[in-house]
Amino acid sequence: MVNVYESERLRDEYLLFHYGRPEQIHNWAGGPDQAHEFPKRIVERFSPGPADRALDLGCAVGRSAFEMSREAGEVVAIDYSHSFVEAGKEMQKRGGCQVSRLDEGSLLDSIFVEAPSEARPDCIKFEQGDAMDLRRDLGDFDRVLAANLLCRLQDPACLLARLPELVRLGGELVLTTPCTWLEEFTPRNHWPTGSTLGWLKDKLSPTFELLEEHDEPFLIRETARKFQWTVALLTKWRRVQGA
Numbered sequence: 001m002v003n004v005y006e007s008e009r010l011r012d013e014y015l016l017f018h019y020g021r022p023e024q025i026h027n028w029a030g031g032p033d034q035a036h037e038f039p040k041r042i043v044e045r046f047s048p049g050p051a052d053r054a055l056d057l058g059c060a061v062g063r064s065a066f067e068m069s070r071e072a073g074e075v076v077a078i079d080y081s082h083s084f085v086e087a088g089k090e091m092q093k094r095g096g097c098q099v100s101r102l103d104e105g106s107l108l109d110s111i112f113v114e115a116p117s118e119a120r121p122d123c124i125k126f127e128q129g130d131a132m133d134l135r136r137d138l139g140d141f142d143r144v145l146a147a148n149l150l151c152r153l154q155d156p157a158c159l160l161a162r163l164p165e166l167v168r169l170g171g172e173l174v175l176t177t178p179c180t181w182l183e184e185f186t187p188r189n190h191w192p193t194g195s196t197l198g199w200l201k202d203k204l205s206p207t208f209e210l211l212e213e214h215d216e217p218f219l220i221r222e223t224a225r226k227f228q229w230t231v232a233l234l235t236k237w238r239r240v241q242g243a
């Protein structure tokens with residue numbers, strides 16, 4: 001099956017989503033401006049203060065990893081898409097890159113997007129990997145983020161089962177999901193049978209304590225006139241019991 005996340009179109013859509021300035025994304029009066037800067041906002045849900053190691057799973061082109069690098073000594077950023085991981089490395093090396101932004105039909109323009117200037121790119125290690133089959137020597141982390149990843153996995157329960165090993169005792173986990181379960185990504189027998197929130201509580205408790213839950217909107221530009229406005233469910237957890 002073709003991996004949509006390897007395409008140039010999605011790579012550029014995600015570079016714009018993660019690093020684009022609000023006015024590069026849209027200039028429509030009345031647009032959902034509270035939906036900008038999603039990858040930054042969700043990292044701000046971790047309790048503030050220094051951290052030793054942080055992990056961004058399903059990092060895409062890496063903006064949240066840049067945000068995590070402000071406080072973490074080391075950030076490991078993993079995505080299944082080679083193209084996304086290469087784009088993240090490019091942002092890390094050059095501090096920015098040229099993106100083809102689709103206006104309509106075959107009309108494209110070229111814009112420059114920049115990495116956040118106060119982040120610490122040297123602390124980030126981008127790597128290609130499978131969140132359902134992570135390397136055994138990855139170690140453990142003070143902070144683990146998996147943003148909008150669960151409902152893109154074949155078997156999300158497989159990642160949930162690995163989380164107690166990945167999050168240190170007392171460490172924090174932030175999960176976001178738009179709960180858009182699709183057979184294209186996840187066979188129906190691996191979908192939650194009830195609500196996604198109920199399923200997460202069932203899988204993660206009592207090893208993890210639920211600290212907060214709320215809604216986080218995000219906006220992805222497809223063309224100058226068409227956008228995906230989505231509201232993700234964000235949950236924040238602390239690991240409280242042995243793995």
Ligand SMILES: C[S@@+](CC[C@H](N)C(=O)[O-])C[C@H]1O[C@@H](n2cnc3c(N)ncnc32)[C@H](O)[C@@H]1O
Nearest residue numbers: 005058059060079080081129130131147148152
């Ligand atoms: C909906 S995007 C979310 C990206 C990013 N976290 C964000 O919030 O913008 C899903 C991401 O998960 C990645 N992905 C899909 N399956 C994966 C897997 N098995 N292991 C790691 N990453 C995966 C995709 O390549 C894509 O970057």
